[in-house]
Amino acid sequence: MQTRIVFAKETDVPDILKFIMELAVFEKLEHEASVTAEKLTATLFGKKKFAEVIFLEEDKIKVGFALFFHNYSTFRGQPGIYLEDLYVGSKFRGKGYGKQLLSYLANIALERNCGRLEWSVLDWNTPALEFYRKLGATSLSEWTTQRVTGDALKALAGVSNF
Numbered sequence: 533m534q535t536r537i538v539f540a541k542e543t544d545v546p547d548i549l550k551f552i553m554e555l556a557v558f559e560k561l562e563h564e565a566s567v568t569a570e571k572l573t574a575t576l577f578g579k580k581k582f583a584e585v586i587f588l589e590e591d592k593i594k595v596g597f598a599l600f601f602h603n604y605s606t607f608r609g610q611p612g613i614y615l616e617d618l619y620v621g622s623k624f625r626g627k628g629y630g631k632q633l634l635s636y637l638a639n640i641a642l643e644r645n646c647g648r649l650e651w652s653v654l655d656w657n658t659p660a661l662e663f664y665r666k667l668g669a670t671s672l673s674e675w676t677t678q679r680v681t682g683d684a685l686k687a688l689a690g691v692s693n694f
Contacts, residue, residue: 533591535629537636540585540597542577545569548585551597555619559654583616586636588629596620598633602646610647613637618651634667652677 540548549569556565575582583601587594599617604610615637620629634649641649653660661671680688 535588535590535632537586537588537632540576540587542573544585544587544594545572545576547587547594548572548576548597548599551594551619551621552599552617554621555617558619558622559657586633588620588633590624590627590629595624596629596633598637600637602644603650605647608647610645612646612648612650613641613644615649615651630663631667 546569549567549572552567552572553562553565556562576585583599585597585599588596597617597619598615600613600615603612603614605612615634618630618633620633638649640646653664655661
């Protein structure tokens with residue numbers, strides 16, 4: 533069994549969409565998923581690329597993915613990498629593939645002179661939390677994530693028909 537990690541190409545959009553939808557179901561958030569192939573093509577491979585995707589392949593079959601983008605730390609004066617999604621298909625878990633993807637991202641962070649690699653995890657996802665602890669990740673319990681979406685985002689922007 534051979535594994536390798538590759539960067540996604542535009543022709544991989546259907547696979548990216550498939551993994552995102554599987555992750556949405558796993559996280560019980562499929563009702564929030566409004567992503568389409570067209571949106572992914574425009575935002576991942578359009579004129580301005582907002583994120584990057586890597587796949588882990590087992591014998592040339594895509595079995596997991598990570599979607600990430602750069603953020604910035606003003607306190608460090610350095611870019612960072614924010615891991616938006618990490619997902620390995622249920623049939624392929626327990627083989628170390630999640631760790632391989634995270635290790636690959638850590639190498640990208642170092643190559644790009646990033647000061648940190650960070651991500652969020654749902655508080656009920658005990659297996660993921662335990663996995664991340666084993667890798668040396670720490671919870672930032674003093675920080676809470678804030679989010680503005682939909683009508684609240686429009687209201688904050690001061691627009692009604694955006």
